[in-house]
Amino acid sequence: MVIFKLAISYMKEQKRKTLALLSSIILSVMLIFSMIVIRDSGYDSQIQEAKNLYGDYQVWFEGIDINKAKALEGDKDVIKIGKVKYFCEIVNKDTGVKLDLNSYNKDFITSLNYKLVGREPIKDGEIVIEKEALNQMGINDYTNKDIDMMLLNKYSDTEDINYIESFNKKFKIVGVLEKPKEYYNSLSNSIGGITSQGFVYENSNFSIKTEDTYKGTILLKSENNTNKFLQKMEKKLNLSWDYLHENTEVSTAKNLKQMSIMNLENIKNTIIFIFISCLVIYNIFNIILQDMITQIGLMRAIGMSRKKVKLMFIQLGFIYILFGTILGIIFGTILSYFGVRLVYGYSTKLTINYMSIVCSFGVSTLSVSISTIILIRKAMKLSIVGSIKSSEKYRKKLRKKRVKLSNNIIRTISIRNIWRNKSRTIITMLSITIVGIMFILNFGIKAHVKTNIEEGITGGMFGMSYGTVDKTVSGSFNGTDSLFYKLDEIIIEKINNIKEVSKIEPNFFNSEGHILISKDKISKAYQDELDRKNKLYQESYNNEYPLLLRGYSDEMLESRESFIEEGQNLINNAEGKYKKVLLVNNTYSMITNSFESRVIDKVKVGDIITIKIPVYKNGLEKHETIKVQLAGIMDKIYAASQDGNVGVSGAQVIFREEDYRELTGQKYYNKIYVMAEKGKLNRVEEELEKLTNKYAFSTIGGKGEDQKVVGAQQTSEEKLSLIYQCLILLILSVNSIFIMRSNIISRKKEIGVLRAIGMSLKDINKTLIIEGEYYGVVASFIGSIIAIINYNMGIARANKSLIKGGFARTIKHNIPWTQVLILFLIFIFIGFLSVYLSRDRIDGVSISDGIRNID
Numbered sequence: 001m002v003i004f005k006l007a008i009s010y011m012k013e014q015k016r017k018t019l020a021l022l023s024s025i026i027l028s029v030m031l032i033f034s035m036i037v038i039r040d041s042g043y044d045s046q047i048q049e050a051k052n053l054y055g056d057y058q059v060w061f062e063g064i065d066i067n068k069a070k071a072l073e074g075d076k077d078v079i080k081i082g083k084v085k086y087f088c089e090i091v092n093k094d095t096g097v098k099l100d101l102n103s104y105n106k107d108f109i110t111s112l113n114y115k116l117v118g119r120e121p122i123k124d125g126e127i128v129i130e131k132e133a134l135n136q137m138g139i140n141d142y143t144n145k146d147i148d149m150m151l152l153n154k155y156s157d158t159e160d161i162n163y164i165e166s167f168n169k170k171f172k173i174v175g176v177l178e179k180p181k182e183y184y185n186s187l188s189n190s191i192g193g194i195t196s197q198g199f200v201y202e203n204s205n206f207s208i209k210t211e212d213t214y215k216g217t218i219l220l221k222s223e224n225n226t227n228k229f230l231q232k233m234e235k236k237l238n239l240s241w242d243y244l245h246e247n248t249e250v251s252t253a254k255n256l257k258q259m260s261i262m263n264l265e266n267i268k269n270t271i272i273f274i275f276i277s278c279l280v281i282y283n284i285f286n287i288i289l290q291d292m293i294t295q296i297g298l299m300r301a302i303g304m305s306r307k308k309v310k311l312m313f314i315q316l317g318f319i320y321i322l323f324g325t326i327l328g329i330i331f332g333t334i335l336s337y338f339g340v341r342l343v344y345g346y347s348t349k350l351t352i353n354y355m356s357i358v359c360s361f362g363v364s365t366l367s368v369s370i371s372t373i374i375l376i377r378k379a380m381k382l383s384i385v386g387s388i389k390s391s392e393k394y395r396k397k398l399r400k401k402r403v404k405l406s407n408n409i410i411r412t413i414s415i416r417n418i419w420r421n422k423s424r425t426i427i428t429m430l431s432i433t434i435v436g437i438m439f440i441l442n443f444g445i446k447a448h449v450k451t452n453i454e455e456g457i458t459g460g461m462f463g464m465s466y467g468t469v470d471k472t473v474s475g476s477f478n479g480t481d482s483l484f485y486k487l488d489e490i491i492i493e494k495i496n497n498i499k500e501v502s503k504i505e506p507n508f509f510n511s512e513g514h515i516l517i518s519k520d521k522i523s524k525a526y527q528d529e530l531d532r533k534n535k536l537y538q539e540s541y542n543n544e545y546p547l548l549l550r551g552y553s554d555e556m557l558e559s560r561e562s563f564i565e566e567g568q569n570l571i572n573n574a575e576g577k578y579k580k581v582l583l584v585n586n587t588y589s590m591i592t593n594s595f596e597s598r599v600i601d602k603v604k605v606g607d608i609i610t611i612k613i614p615v616y617k618n619g620l621e622k623h624e625t626i627k628v629q630l631a632g633i634m635d636k637i638y639a640a641s642q643d644g645n646v647g648v649s650g651a652q653v654i655f656r657e658e659d660y661r662e663l664t665g666q667k668y669y670n671k672i673y674v675m676a677e678k679g680k681l682n683r684v685e686e687e688l689e690k691l692t693n694k695y696a697f698s699t700i701g702g703k704g705e706d707q708k709v710v711g712a713q714q715t716s717e718e719k720l721s722l723i724y725q726c727l728i729l730l731i732l733s734v735n736s737i738f739i740m741r742s743n744i745i746s747r748k749k750e751i752g753v754l755r756a757i758g759m760s761l762k763d764i765n766k767t768l769i770i771e772g773e774y775y776g777v778v779a780s781f782i783g784s785i786i787a788i789i790n791y792n793m794g795i796a797r798a799n800k801s802l803i804k805g806g807f808a809r810t811i812k813h814n815i816p817w818t819q820v821l822i823l824f825l826i827f828i829f830i831g832f833l834s835v836y837l838s839r840d841r842i843d844g845v846s847i848s849d850g851i852r853n854i855d
Contacts, residue, residue: 003308006299007315020738021284022324024731025364028277029328030335031727032270032363036356037336038720042344043257044351047250053183054249055112055217058226061244062086062215068237069214072244077229082107083216087206088153089481090169090198091621095137095696096475096485096670100195101151102215103202104128109177111217112197118143118175124204128175132184133196136479136697142173152481152621153208154512160542162514162612165208166620171200193476193699217247240538260717265442269724272438274363276728279431280735282371283424287738310376317372325364329357343719415774428739429779435728436783436823437790442721444791444816453704457809458798461588463705464807467642468559470681471702473688474509474671477647479697482510483614483621486668491695495672498687500680506669508551508660511647515547516610516625517600525597526650529589545599546650547611548584550643551660557582560634563642567605567632570656578608579659580631584652586639594804595640599651605630611653616665626663628653641807643673646701674702733830740772740834765835772835776827784820791816 011018061072063086073081084102091098102108104120114130121128127147134142151167177197184194220229226246234244245251260266299309336350419425452458466472473495475485487506496504519527519542533539552560554571561569570580589597600609607630615624639645639652661667676684685700692698792813799810 003312004315007312007319011316011319017284017287017738020734021281021320022327023734024277024280024284025320025324025368026328026331027727027731027734028273028281028367029325029360029364030332031273031724031731033329033332033356033360034335034339034727035270035720035724036359037332037350037352038339038343038723039257039260040351040353040356041336041340041349043253043260045340045344045349047253047257049182050247050249050253053113053180054247056219056250057082057111057217057247058220058223058250059218059230059244060215060247061218061239063211063213063243064215064237064239066214068239069216071237072218072233075229075233077220077222077225078218079221080107080111080219081216082109082111083214084108084199085202086213086215087200087204087210088151088208090149091152091481091484092137093148093150093484096480096482097133097137097196097696098152098479098481099130099133099198101198101200103204104199105216108216109199111219114177114179114197116175116177118173121174121199121201123201125170125172126174126201127171128177128199129171129173130196130198131176131178132194133198133697134173134176135694142176145173147171147173150621151206151208153210155209155211156544160540160544162544162623164614164621164623166622167207168619169206193479193697195478196697240536242537263717265721266717269438269442269721272434273724273728274366276431276434276731277363277367278370279427280731281367282374283427283431283735284738285368285371285375286424306380310380313372313376317368321361321364321368324368325361328364329360332360339723343723415770424739425775428735428775429782431732431735432776432779432827433783433786435725435732436780436827437787438728439725439823440784440787440816440819441791442725443822444787444819445794446718446721447818448795448811448814448816452811457802457807457811462644462646462701463703464802464809465641465643465645466702467809468675469505469643469673469702470676471674471685471688471700472644472671473674473692473698473700476697476699477511479699481621482512482670483616483664483666485670485696487670487672488668491691492669492672494691495674495688498684498691500677500684500687501674502677503675505553505556505673505675507553507556507671507673508549508655508657508664508666508669509647509671510549510614510664511546512614513547513549513653514544514612515599515651516544516612518543521601523598523601525589525592526587526599528591529587529597532591544612548648548650548652549613549660550652550654551657552654553657557654557656560638560642563634563638564632565635567630570631570654573631574656574659576629578627578629579655579663581628582632582634582654583609583630584634584639584654586634586636587648587650588640588645595636603630603633605632613664615663624663637807641809644701644705646705729826729830733833736772736775736830736834737837740768740837768835769832772831773828774831776831777824780824780827784823788815788820 061069061083064072069081069083072078073083082105084105087101087103089098090101106120109116116128117131118128129142129147131142134140139145139147148168148170151169153165154162155165156162177199220226230244230246233239237244333350333352340350449458453463458464473487475482492504492506495501522530522545530539530541530545557570564582567582570582573580583600583603585598585600585603586595587597587599588595603609608627609630610625610627612623612625614621617624634652634654639648655663674684674688681703685702685704688700692700795811795813802810
């Protein structure tokens with residue numbers, strides 16, 4: 001009890017030092033606690049939002065027969081199932097908007113959180129349709145309105161032969177389904193877009209072959225058993241992910257949270273933060289120890305054992321841990337409350353789980369314990385006499401070192417004082433160096449990556465594949481049919497009139513073609529990739545393989561002539577029995593992570609190939625099989641990095657647009673490439689989104705396209721990173737201020753001597769400013785050099801991967817001058833601040849203090 005009272009007594013006596021140490025611990029705990037709470041609160045809120053918008057069911061199934069649907073429904077882990085029969089797609093031919101057509105089922109609709117306005121269909125010809133789909137078609141007055149739609153069924157038989165059947169049918173709208181606008185805003189930003197739903201009377205008659213498969217939602221007894229349930233049913237019913245999987249949107253939100261937790265940069269930042277906390281707390285503890293050494297010697301001189309001295313240190317450490325952690329959690333909760341709103345942009349309940357509290361105590365315990373152990377060992381090495389005499393060492397040094405006035409006296413005194421306590425200086429500079437490296441790498445890399453994403457050099461395989469094209473406008477894959485989606489002259493003119501747009505290239509695009517070729521003519525590399533997909537998704541191909549169709553104007557063909565590896569361009573090359581095309585034979589392989597894979601083995605210019613394409617003739621969509629001749633073959637650089645490869649899963653052919661129109665019956669362009677003025681990419685995207693927001697489920701693609709999937713998460717992570725950096729800098733500021741004040745107190749007699757020999761307070765302040773700036777400037781310089789080297793080594797590794805993957809453009813090496821400058825300014829400011837907040841200690845030093853201590 002006596003030891004405990006001694007510890008408390010010392011803390012009360014040294015209030016300022018106790019406060020400085022507690023501040024460091026509190027800031028450390030605040031950082032780790034708020035880091036976990038802000039992240040968990042934000043992501044948990046996103047998970048809940050996903051459940052509110054998309055439905056709180058756990059499992060989705062589709063494309064299965066009635067027997068498998070009943071097996072799912074009868075499982076003991078299932079509480080409720082909502083299922084519908086899927087018939088086919090329906091398409092609005094005027095706009096290209098398409099929907100899934102299903103049988104009406106109230107439980108299924110309710111599980112997706114739709115709100116029904118109107119009534120359910122009770123006879124053939126009646127339909128309940130998603131309100132947003134009608135709005136995208138330009139239909140606002142829909143009550144009891146008749147709507148002409150085309151039934152469209154695209155399917156393959158047991159031999160993997162592809163068919164299209166279509167039929168025009170009139171429906172009467174008897175109800176609409178509504179969802180919050182946030183649902184459409186979030187999905188419309190993804191690459192695939194929205195899959196809208198329509199529901200009809202279950203026993204409706206159709207004049208085409210329909211799928212008659214089932215899809216639905218499953219609510220389980222326990223959400224925690226979702227993965228176990230999926231594994232069991234996938235094995236039992238032989239179903240792949242495409243047919244049975246977790247609620248996609250909720251699963252995505254959960255995965256984003258897990259990605260954030262396991263993010264290598266976040267883990268690295270946490271480790272560095274703990275290390276910095278240990279250094280700062282040790283530094284302050286070490287300063288406190290210097291002042292305690294005499295007291296320790298006196299206490300041991302009057303009979304206190306080494307064991308009791310250790311016990312006093314341990315109890316001091318325990319008190320610091322307890323109070324520092326509790327206060328850190330309290331202030332961390334307040335910080336988290338505002339941090340969630342800053343990072344995620346909306347209010348949410350704070351998620352404070354046991355892990356955040358355990359980690360908070362873990363950080364404070366680790367930091368204080370390591371510091372305490374080191375200092376106990378240090379204190380125990382001193383003898384009783386050595387402890388008592390220790391406090392006189394500084395004074396003796398001062399007596400031996402007479403101050404001689406010279407022109408560089410201010411600088412000489414400053415440098416001497418900085419390195420008087422080498423361990424303190426090294427620890428302080430090491431802390432600043434590590435934080436400087438982390439600051440430059442974190443923010444420098446993010447800024448450089450953003451620039452390169454905008455230029456299409458990095459940012460994901462899709463965004464990197466556009467080359468000279470900056471942005472695209474087209475119909476979304478899930479929400480439109482390529483044959484009927486149209487960009488008419490009015491919308492094209494509006495896009496062209498955007499101030500920041502320098503050029504546009506309207507064209508044709510369809511990802512639903514097929515190349516007819518025997519399996520023995522497919523390259524081994526491409527077959528390996530198809531086998532990989534078949535194993536994962538049960539996708540099989542036999543004699544008909546995916547083919548992407550493009551239709552380009554002569555001007556576009558001319559601008560892409562440099563990519564022709566063999567043969568010649570299509571311009572002025574229309575003669576012959578067959579339509580001429582350019583073949584893109586390279587495709588991306590997940591096995592090799594490159595575009596080295598060729599689809600057709602040993603193909604050459606002049607070869608005749610057979611393809612199957614969707615066409616619109618006699619009011620219906622169907623397949624036509626035609627033969628085309630290869631005028632030229634494009635190189636792998638085109639496949640990898642020009643015009644985009646979204647929707648590409650095999651070969652591509654490029655037609656002259658006149659031939660494309662003639663063959664397909666498609667009148668209007670369905671895709672447009674947009675080139676923006678330098679530095680205006682984001683502005684152009686904003687204007688395109690405004691123009692196409694209510695235009696037939698249009699989607700904006702191009703450079704940065706991949707970021708739409710994780711863009712919100714990355715923005716949140718960047719804001720979190722900024723908060724962490726600010727708190728770490730705050731910890732270093734406390735360290736710098738405390739060191740400066742301690743230096744002034746320990747050198748009070750020296751300052752008095754300097755004043756006695758004629759040095760003014762202004763000159764003394766200059767020496768202290770040099771000291772304060774020295775730590776930050778020198779450490780920032782060292783940190784900048786290390787960070788710049790590391791930064792450019794990372795660029796070199798990235799470029800090596802880009803070249804290996806077949807991408808022609810690479811990242812330019814550079815120096816992140818902006819981040820380096822900001823770093824220097826931050827630590828220069830901290831240096832000035834530490835001196836400014838310590839000026840009260842300087843003003844209180846009198847000349848007589850120095851004179852009394854001169855021999």
